[in-house]
Amino acid sequence: MVEEIRSSLSAVFVQWLAGLKDFWRVLRHRGPSQFQFWLIALLIGVAAGFAALFFRKGITALQAWIYGAPDLDYLHSYAQALPWYVLVAIAAGGGLVVGLILDRFTPDGRVRSVADVIEGAALHDGRVEHKEGLASALASFITLSTGGSTGREGPVVHMAGVISTWVSNRINADGITGRDLLGCAVAAGVSASFNAPIAGALFAMEVVLRHFSVNAFAPIVVASVAGTVINRLEYGDVTEFTLNTPGALQFYVELPAFLILGLICGLVAVALMRSIFFAEKVGNTVQQRLHLPRWLRPAVSGAMLGVIAVWYPHIIGVGYETTVLALTGGLLLGQAVIFAAVKTAAVAITMGGRMGGGVFSPSLM
Structure with missing residues (x-):
């Protein structure tokens, strides 16, 4: 009786294995069918969601260890208590490590981010660079953990692109399928970062x-929901920003204020973008005239950020703490203006120094 059961199980396993091999052969040579494509989209969404989750938790753990902050909701308060030379040394040391990584694993010493994903979708059949992408993720991880003033969504989007590229190469996906899989991965990464499946799907399709x-x-919606589920399994059904101020919206009374706010935010956005481009040009000029090795450029930028953090530790990392204070009425107008100006300068220095990270979260702050 036992032998018969073993024989039956063995036969079933052999048949299952043969079916799996046939499925893989068809998938590689004929491309995925509709159901298979949806299944692959789901798996890519799960993988991108976990990548975003581990990236976020890794930054949290490293920041807590470096700055000695048990509660990162008050990171700048703990950083403010550190000696000034410690803040400068942390940021400069992180920049040095970033420079060495990019110098070793990228041909141009530049971090890959959202712009490279858009280029991959438009020009490279939905593919992005593998080795350079992984090096950029590690560089951004160190940047955000050691005082760099950028966001984590850009690196997450590119990591998701690396995942979809690997899958597309395994199944020999054509350009249309490769781009669609890239969109699935991006949607899942953004959704897992913000616990916002609709926003992730719209970002992937529109941007x-x-x-x-x-x-x-x-x-794309399937992958986006999968990424959100991964986030909620760890953090629960909570949004990144919560507005807890009471009061009903007085639409017609506040409409002029909304108009003015939109105009000011548009001007600030242009100032932020132009500052980044200006810092890139200045960094290139200084590097050429002083004959600095490219691995030293992020270290110099890190030291500059450390000096700024001595007086304004709010620039360290993503900046969600200060953003929440502003959204909940915890900042005075003068403080808000100063923090916006200082954050703009810090983002420009970080990006101009090629330290890594994205610009979405800093733009929110």
Whole structure:
């Protein structure tokens, strides 16, 4: 009786293995069918969600260890208590490590981010660089953990792109399928970062793919929801920002204020972008005239950030703590203006120094 059971199980296993091999052969040579494509989109969404989760938790753990802050909701308070030379040394040391990583693993010493994902979707059949992407993720991880003033969403988007590129190469996906899989990965990464599945799906279609194709919509939504589920399994059903101020919206009374706010935010956004471009040009000029090795450029920028953090530790990392204070009425107008100006300068120095990270979260602050 036992032998018969073993024989039956062995036969079932052999049949299952043969079916799996046949599935893989068809997938590679004929491309995924509709159901298979949705399944792959789901798996990519789960993988991108976990990548975003581990990236976030890794930054949290390293920041807590470096700055000795048990509660990162008050990171700048703990950093403010550190000696000035410690803040400068942490940021400069992190920049040095970033420079060595990028000098070793990238041909141009530049971090890959969202712009490279958009380029991959437009020009490279939905593919992004592998080795350079992983090196950029590690560089951004160190930047955000050691005082760099950027965001984590840009590196997460590119990591998601690396995952989808690996899958596309394994199944020999054509350009259309590769771009759709890239959109699935990006949607899942953004959704896992913000616990916002609709925003992740819209970002992938509007910014990365630049179309709202019906064929791509459903798998992108599936992947986006999968990324959100990964986030909620760890953090629960909570949003990144919570507005707890009481009072009803007085639409017609506040409409002029909304108009003014939109105009000011548009001007600030232009100032932020131009500052980043200006810092990149200045960094290139200084590097050429002083004959600095490219691995030293992030270290110099890190030291500059450390000096700024001595007086304004609010620039350290993503900046969610200060953003929450502003959204909940915890800042005075003068403080808000100063923090916005200092954060803009810090972001420009970080990006101009090629330290890594994204600009979405700093733009929110």
